[in-house]
Amino acid sequence: MNENSPSESFPTTRLPDWRLVGLLLCVTAGLGLAAILNVEPLLSANDRSRWATVWSLGVKDTYQIDEIIQYPGWDTIDKVRHEDHFYSTKPPLFPTMVAWLYRSVKSVIGWRFPGDVEGLPEDAKPPNDTRAIVRTILVIVNLIPMLIAIGLLAWFLPRYTSSRATLWLLLLIAAFGTFLSTYIVTLNNHTVAAVSVVFSLIPTALIVSDGKRHPLLFMTAGLFAAFACTNELPAALWGVTVFGLLVWKSPKST
16 A cells, blocks of 8 residues: 555554444534534524525525515624625625535425525415424534544544543543534534644644655645634634645645
């Protein structure tokens, strides 16, 4: 196998007990799912601002949120008026991606937001599946990536510590010791930015510390570092750091 293959970069010794890792992931998934199911969707102005953009793009194919904020429970103070139209104040990339996810959910399952009458008979009453849609999407964009990030950390961290206590402390902090476990009940930029940092950290460490030069590592590090920056302004420093380290190690590959 090529010595630069990313698959050879991960440790095969000192790995944690995967039964315990599986238990940790199950507990994290259970708590996260319970929180998502127990919290009322659209619970804050911050949350509604992003969902308003999702609705407008998914239903009307526009960033203007004038129509949806007229619906009960959808109005938000996180909006700006420009040329007689209201827009969300939140970064647009992530809600744009979620809007496509909503369209996929509608196509596959048939659930619809209120006012989405596309493809329905003229005399049909449009359904309101907001709760089901919001909770399904939150599981997809918040909970599942968080579980993947924890699993990757369990796979990766043993090469940097020989202490099982340290390893499990880090994994427990990742699972329960941050605000991510509270943010997963809302549509927000923080969770996707945090997991993007993890997804970029691993290939960056392999390039910088282990001297790996596989193109996939550079692509992954750059993609997720940039995505973290687009979702979280403080992550711009992380993006600059990753870029600087990669250029330092291999300007051509970067």
